Structure formats: C-alpha cells, structure tokens
Amino acid sequence: MSTKTFASAADLEVKKVSFDKLSEHAYAYTAEGDPNTGIIIGDDAVMVIDTQATPVMAQDVIRRIREVTDKPIKYVTLSHYHAVRVLGASAYQPEHIIASQDTYDLIVERGEFDKASEIGRFPRLFQNVESVPEGLTWPTITFTGKMTLWLGKLEVQILQLGRGHTKGDTVVWLPQEKILFSGDLVEFDATPYAGDAYFKDWPQTLDAIAALQPEKLVPGRGAALQTPEQVQAGLAGTREFISDVYASVQAGAAAGQDLRKVYEETFAKLQPKYGHWVIFNHCMPFDVTRAYDEATQFPDPRIWTAERDVAMWQALEG
Template sequence: MPAKPFASSADLAEKRQTLEILADGVYALTAEGDPNIGAVEGEDFLVCFEALATPTAAREWLAVLREHTDKPVRYLVLSHYHAVRVLGASAFGADVIIAHDKTRELVAERGRQDWESEFARMPRLAKDAGSVPGLTWPTLTFSDRATIHLGGDRGTLELRHLGRGHTEGDLVAWLPRERILFAGDLVEAEAALYTGDAFHREWAGPTLDGVAALGAQTLVGGRGAVTRGRAAVDAAIEQTRHFLRVMLHEVGAVHGRGGTLKEAFEAAHAALAGQYGHWPIFEHCLPFDVSRLWDELSGVERPVIWTAERDRAVWDQLQD
C-alpha cells in the first residue's frame, strides 16, 4: 500500500469560501474546513478575528469584507499563536493586535518553529509564503478577559480566556447582545480537532464547560460551518468533547497497559474513524494529536515544540 501523503501536503484544491452576515455588522468567512475568520463592526472601526496564514491570503479576505464596510481595522484579535491563524496580520493595518498573555509567550518560545512546521504541513494555506514579513507580535495582551466597547448602540465585544485547551492561550470573542461566539479552535463544527499543542483533560472538561455556559445562539468554530441555534451549538460543543474523550480513553488504555505509541495511534484511529474520519484534516491531525496526548499521559506538562523535522519523524513512525 502506498504511503499516505504527509499531513495535508497533497490537499491542493481550492476551497469555496462563503461569507455569512450573522447580524448587523457581524461577519464570518468559512471555507469548507479551512480556517474560519471573522469581523465585527464598531461605530467607526472594525474588530477582525484571526489573520490567516499570509498577508496575501488576508488581503483576499479583506477585499470581500470591503464590499460591505470601509471602516478601518482598529483591533485584530488572535485566538492563539498557530501560524495559519496569525502570520497574515500585517495586511490588516490594525492599530492594536490583541492576544492572550500566553500567546505572546508562545510566539517568542516557538513561533519560528511553528511557522516552518505548519507551512510544510499545509502548503496550500501558505499562499505567497514570501509575503510574510516575520513573526506576528501582539501589542496588547491579557490574562483573563478584556472588553471592547463598539460605540454608539453596538454594545460590547468580550474577549475571554476560558482555560487551557487547544493551546495554553486560547481566547474566544463573545457578543453578549447578539449571543454570537467566535470560539477559535476550541470548537470545531464537523472538522477534525488538532490537539498537538493541547491540554486534553482541561479542554474536555472545564474549558468546554465554560464555552457552553456562555449560552451562544450562533457559534463560529475554528473550522467548519457556522452553527446556529442553541441545540446545534450545544451539539457542536459536545461533539468536540466526545472526540477528546474518545482519544483520552483509547490512548489512555494503551498507555496504562504499557503499550506503544503506535498501538495507541491505531486504537484511537479505529475508535474515531467511523464517526469522524470523513471530516477535513482528520488523517492529517491524528498522528500529532496522539503523540501530544501520549506525552501528556507520560507527565510532559507542556507540549514539546513541533519542528518540521519532528513532524516528519512522528508521521513516519505512526503511518508506516
């Protein structure tokens, strides 16, 4: 049997983008399982959520947004540090780039390695990779929550850190009046979870509990379609939790009996593939997911830095 192509290196087909207007001045762009991105209008400014992988890709998003509003970007909010979410930041010309305290620390600690890793794993997303001027550095960070007053009668946008999950520094953007939540990669709507830098038990427990407690009526996850309605939002959150719990159960069982990482990967794949295997990037993510969870179960508190070389070594070990 031929070897599986590395990560998403063979996924080169363009995805159809869909702009959705979720409420007056609230926008989301989805793209068939590619990273989602959004924007919220203030009275005389914009708040953009996520930045895509390159300035060239970001400018394409901004051209779509400019068909609806010409307000300047005052704030660019980054949900976490991963390269495909942040390296397009220079295209926005934002006055302020906001992230969690830990996100800034992670950019300093492993931003360069993550850049090289993610662009090798997902070359299609790295559109015009040479347009990236360098690492993206937040200019304003916080530890718990921050509030952006949108002006006029537009209410507020609340930025919250609900706990460790997809990374150490995930944050969500919450519009309490409209009950719209931009959840970043803490929730995926029918797209596979990437957990290579995760804290699985906290994510599956108190962090997702915090997401659910907001009571969103509309949720924009990190990938996948916009989820509408309380029941559908709850289902997306619980689907994310179920994926994590299956991984914890299967990998934990192999780890507990003294098995191997390869056995843990095979057990997790067998348990998840029937329900989730058709989702975008499932095959890409799972080797890295299992490797991180194995480390976590072995007492490795913080994720080991992913480099392009380590990516290949883990892939080859688990996919042969």
C-alpha cells in the first residue's frame, strides 16, 4: 500500500529572508510564509520571540541581530509550544526562556510527541535537525495572564489574551510603540495551522488583539504588517479563515457526515478563497480534523503523534 506523503514533504523551495526594522526597538525576521521570529532591542538587552526550528537556522537570526546591535540576547519568549517555534532556542544561550504556564504544561504533556510529529511532517523547516540538542526546550520563567519586563526604559508586555492557535498562546506587546508580535494567532497570506486550536475561542482572542489597536504587527507567518490597515487585513483574514472552516465543519457534523465527507466539502468550499495561501494543502486535513473534533466530542485538542498524522493523512488524502 502506498502512503500519500504530507503536502509539506514536497515543499523544498528555499524562501527569501527579510529583516525589517519596525522601530528603534523592533525588528521582524520573515521568510515568505515560513515561521517568523521577532526581535526586541531594549536599552540593555535583546529579546527574541520564537526561535526558528533548529540552532543552525537560529544562527542566521543571530547574524542579523549582530548587524544592528551588540547588546546581549538575554531573553527568548515562546509564543507557544510547537517544535518549529522552540527547538532553535539553545543557539541564543539566553539567560531566560519565557512562556505561559499553559505552554509549559503542553510541553510536559505533548512536547516529545509534537517534536517527532512536526519533523516528520515538514522536513524542510528543520534544516540541520541534528543540531537540535537532546531533549526539549524548557522555559525558565512562566506566567499566567500578563507579565511585564523593562528592558531599561522600554516596556515589554507579555500577554495571554485567550486561546486560539493553542491554549498557551502568548503575544508580546510594546505599548509605547504600538507594535505587537502575535505568534500564530495571526497569519498573513499564509494558512493558519489549527490542529491544536480552539476554534470557538480564536475569534474573541483576535478581538482582544484588535482592542490594543496595534499599528504594526509581526504575524506567525507572512510579511510584517507595517500600517494599521495592513494589521486590520491580517486580523480579518485570519478570523475569516477560522470562522469559515468551523462553520463548514460544524454544519457537516450536525448533518451527520463523517470526517472524510466533511473534509472534502470544506476543502472545496474554501479552496477558491484561500487556496493561494502558503501551506493551504498541508494544513487543511489537520485543521478540519481538529474542527470536527471540537464540533463533536473533543473540547480539547488530541495529541498528534507521528502515527496519528500518517493515519489521518491516509484517511483524508489517501
């Protein structure tokens, strides 16, 4: 029996990196829809938000930071627990790794499963995976709700505004400059991955982001949003996708359709509007499976293992 491999396994095209200055204190490291990294340069130290997937990949971030500052990289903040966001952390040799307590709990519960699953799904995103040290990336500081760091006179708020992409989602907010680093709660021209999501909560969490009135926003994937209009477009696009997936899946589940039927109908419905977004074909089976779970009998996301990934992919795409 032949296994139809993940859509991402065929994704081999190297992406062009951009390093954009958003203010005196904020930079965005983006790569045409690959996972982004945010950089905050305070008076006395640097914070990195999301690490890249491996220490070798993180070296490119460090190289660019060193082109603009020689201040020490003291803090790494994790927007959530996914391997592609956290496994590069060791390269920065930070004094502290900051995460929400919910993210810490998810690392304990499913970090190892997630690591194996993600590396199997998306090999290109884990360049030089052998450079990842043994074990997982463990936070040294956790918080619930809100934490404020002062990098000299620069106020950095680390906030949990609600569940969405995961239950641990964390954003970083510079209130003096109205710049937000959203992690995967917001994407731009890139398909939200929702395999570990809370579909019912995600729109309200986006409302909480909008209420801060950010003037610039670094999404989890896609170009940095550098005007209030671009920020609104990023928030609206993410909200519409999440709402469209869930509405379609909920209707199918309510009509008693099985997962495969719901998947085929939802894919066909959404493809004309979102099919041009990065990783659409890869994300849709995971997104619809999670939405179907949430609409039926699993309020919390089930753990993805490498085995479950393959079984799901064969069931929906095989």
